[in-house]
Amino acid sequence: MGSRYLIRKVVGACLTIFMIVILNFVLFRMMPGSPDRILLRNPNVTADAMAAARIRWGLDKPLIPDQLVDYLESTASGDLGFSFKFHGEPVTDVLAGRIWPTVILFGLGEVLAIIFGLALGAYSGWRRGGPIDYIGNGVSLILYSMPYFVIGILILGVFAIGLHWFPTSGMLTVGGSGDDSFPSQLLDFLGHLALPVTTVAIGLIGQYSILMRSSVIETLGEDYITTARGKGLTSGRILRSHALPNALLPAVTLIAINLGYVIGGAITVEVVFNWPGLGTLTVTALEARDYPVLQGIFLLLSISVVVANLIADLIYGRLDPRVRS
Amino acid sequence: MTDPSRSGTPALDDEVADAAAVATRAAALDAQTLIRGRRQWPLPKQADPNAPLLVVEHLTTRFKMAGGSIKAVDDVSFTLNDGEALGIAGESGCGKTTTALSLVRLLPANGRIGKDSSVRLFGIDLARKSEDALRRYRWREISIIFQGAMNALNPVRRVNEQIAEPVELRLKVNKADAMKRAGELLELVGIPARRGQAYPHELSGGMRQRAMIAMALACDPAVVIGDEPTTALDVMVQAQILELLERLRRELGLSLILITHDLSVIAETCDRVMVMYAGKVAEEGAVSVIFRTPRHPYTQKLIGAFPNIHADRRTLDVIPGSPPDLREPPPGCRFHPRCPFAMAVCSVEVPPEVTFADGVRVACHLYPAGSDGAPITRPTKDAIAGGVAEAGLGAGVFSDRDEAFDELEDALDPAPSHTLSPGHGLTDDHSLDQIQ
Structure with missing residues (x-):
């Protein structure tokens, strides 16, 4: 990849972050009161x-x-200043304690959604009109149109309250699970993580699969796919080495742009499962009018969106030689 | 050449025809051994070494649509001999490309080849092959130079990788050797091998088309199909690409099927031409004969529609109307609604294909079987009017009637007249020489 492309993108991202910092200052000073x-x-x-x-x-x-x-x-x-709500604790400390639960929850949810969503979409598009396509596309549409908290409440109702398979809330069992060894702690954590992660993944899978499906269908109609067929390639090879590298391009963009909304949507998932991450912190800080903390969250989320976009640009540059020049 | 249908005794005719056939056959076999001898890889296992290169018979291709199916290619037959270049001409949507793509069934998902169709390459019927078996013939034996190389090349893969891909897969050559061959092929078409590292968007339009040609030659195929290979290019580059194709034909003894609506390209590059209309063959034969004396009214119109920079300025011929909707093709001859010579029979009966002594095959009621290749009936204005009226046509065609009649007079005139001069559609002296 050209280093000029890299430098241009990184400089662009830094400028964006600087603008966000300024905006972050102005926005909160424009709020009524002092x-x-x-x-x-x-x-x-x-x-x-x-x-x-x-x-x-x-x-x-x-x-x-x-x-x-x-x-x-x-x-x-x-x-980043001091929190009003948390007894004057520095905002950075308040945020630091809440970042990792959110990163784990949404990082894992995103990864699962990307793997299953893109795979389902690619297969549906490839076998267009087949049974997987009909079922997959229908289910995807339903999931796409459901807000996270609805999915969360349904999952919570069935698997935690109804079947008692998983705990209903929190990240670890309150008061400890009786065994402090690392494996049992980890198991306890994973048990708490399962439902919220599933909620996040399900909420995203529909969207990614629908996008990937239409992208694959569009790509399969391109002339270079006819060329690949003319070359006598098997349909599997056509999909792998000609269709997918092109079909992934719009997906990369969507996933990156989406990340901002995902974190926004995170708030509701975390609240439903009482997950101690940035989402629940946002709600707490809002209720307490804890401006410094809100300001910190705002800054953190903005920066993560910018960074996600930067990463998407870099991946895009690797996938599509046309954007490099 | 002796014209058997005009000479005296039938017995003698047969002998002459036989002798001619034997001579042609021998010449064809010579060319065959010469060209097949150049192959770097053996013929397919089931190949009959003495069979002609490509014989297509009764090729019919249907597309299933929402409102029924359409016959995009209807009972098309033709032959391609070793080292020969066949041009397929016609307006857009007349089935040229579908005919060519049907040879290796490179059709959209809703396309099907008819049961009676046969596509015999070295005597192997490709139409009978399963999709999986046919795959081995694609690119290996029949490759395609697609139009618009910008879209026909994968934008995210390097050009040399794309050329090497079929070499690696079809010829079972290892990756490094395949890449080396890709470099050689690029040099062959006039691109420095190192430019193969480029992505398609980094090459100019002409270079991309050259790369496409290099890719088509990758497996040393028996037949190369050029699907409008010069359409999207500017005139200078078109000329270069055509020159390249001619050079490759000379040097490699390529057998070429060239699809184009540009008759001047066919005049310059091809030995034979097949004019198609609405999915059927209108006329087929040697370029030198057809461009000099086009028989089918559609061929005449098509040639007349081309400007000639050497002749006086004149209004170009236009063919009124447009090709028919293939969902409901007109009964009888599909060209009759637009034909200035349409007779009563034309709207009722499909004209059979008749081959004449000069090797030209025509499907037109003006040239029935047993005639000598000149229009047998001299239709009166009334007959034309009757035909046109019967075809249920409006005034637009009637206004054309007198002109059409004059043209017919010209066509019947034994001396070549201006409307049928060979200069039509040709752009330079070189091509004029070639067909004269």
């Missing part, structure tokens, strides 16, 4: 104490440039 108003809820607060607080928080300085510069400096040094 942090010092919270102090006014206390009837005994004095004007001096108010002024002192304003100086301490830097609110006495003009918004632009002083506050913006302060904000940029601290953001760059990894200081």
